[in-house]
Amino acid sequence: MKFMLLVHHNEAAFDKLGETTQREMLAESVELTHRLHAHGQYLSASPLQPSSTATIVRVRDGKNLVTDGPFIETREQIAGYFLIEAKDGDDAIAIATRVPGARIGTVEVRPLREIPGLPNV
């Protein structure tokens, strides 16, 4: 079963951690992707550029509305994602506890709604 792990953290707090800690957390995340890959559980993952790089796109009544982001002002912002294959909900939760971002922020675990007709890559 496929799950999306959405990693959130408070960007200001993350910045205050300093470059060394940030690099270590990133390295830990990469290591996690390799361990998942070894178990056939890794589909995709990446950190995202900060919310200041976000652009908001909406189309209403045929008009393109493009504005400065992020989507909403919140205490924590989306920082990255892991797309994984897991045995069940508990397995996905267990993997989420190993995401370094869970120690300073929040990981939202969501099952994918598997629909037919998507390209086979």
Add this chain to the structure above:
Amino acid sequence: MLDGKPRAGVETVVEHARDRVDTVYRSDSRNIFATLVRLLGDFDLAEEALHEAFTAALEQWPRDGVPANPRAWLISTGRFKAIDAIRRRARLQPLPDDIDERLVADGDDPAAWDEGSVKDDRLRLIFTCCHPALSPDAQVALTLREVCGLTTEEIARAFLTAGPTLAQRIVRAKAKIRNARIPYEIPSATELPDRLDAVLRVIYLVFNEGYSASSGGSLTRSNLSGEAIRVERLLVDLLPEPEALGLLALMLLHDSRRAARTSPSGALILLDDQDRSLWNRDYITEGLALVERALSSRGFGAYTLQAAIAAVHAAAPSAAATDWAQIVALYDLLARAEPSPVVELNRAVAVTMRDGPAAGLNLIDAILSRGDLDNYHLAHAARADLCRRLGRTAEARASYERALSLTQQEPERRFLERRLEELKK
């Protein structure tokens, strides 16, 4: 035989068979349900299957005789009827993910319903109903419905919620289990401590809801406390972990005082003033033994320590003979295991009993001056009591009034009002 005519043999057989169905329903319906959830992979399917199975039993056992293994018969029948129903529905609309594979897979495996798996299934059910992915409200509602077998109406009434609201909560909880792919399993060894914590929390919440209603006239809704104790006994039987033993002991010891806690008119009677001859001695004996067992193992925690404190009270032949020094020592341990302002408050009350009101008042004032427990009526009631004993009447009045403004429970209000009256004399 009252009218002199012999009873027809057929009637007796039919009655006997129906009685057996009834007996098995009362003793085993939740066990059977737990196994059906595993075999069918879905709560609603299992509920339907259970209903169909017992309906079939009422029709067939009078005709064909009561089966040698009624439980196995009911599980097997329920499962087959569910498969039939699913296949019929499949002709009309697509099946939910991989449901058919799961049904065929567990086939006629006799291990599906032996003693060992029946116990495992009950644990699976409890742990799934108390899964942390469900909201605490949902955990409580689902546990009472599926583990205890209470109807949604009964649960709604007990928690002073509207029936439809409660029913919706349960529907959403089952949907969450399905959609978030929560497995029907006993947690692994690494997950067990946290998952067991969640179960104990739910059970204790149910017990407390029954022990002292959060608002309204009656101080105890004994049904809920009884249910909590029943489930906890089941849990202890299946999984005798120290904290599970500790929680059972705690609930038994609290409940042992039920008859002495309120006067016939519903007025609150403090521990010090209770008629100890009204305490349930069987519960106390059981509770004390459980505390000993829990304390002698490693890995006991807050529930066990609270139970140990309750045990010291239970063992005292009179209020005056209470070993307060031991209680303070246990609170010291509890404060380390689970630091909280409420624990500090209760410790302060124990210190008062050991060292006098001035010592207790210092501790309570320290808690309140930090801003903790400012909205907790018992903190102000305790402070008021100590001020009263130290002759600081004006402060006592102010604290009793603050306490009154913070509680809606009738018996507690009456108690506080009485204290205020007494101050005027």
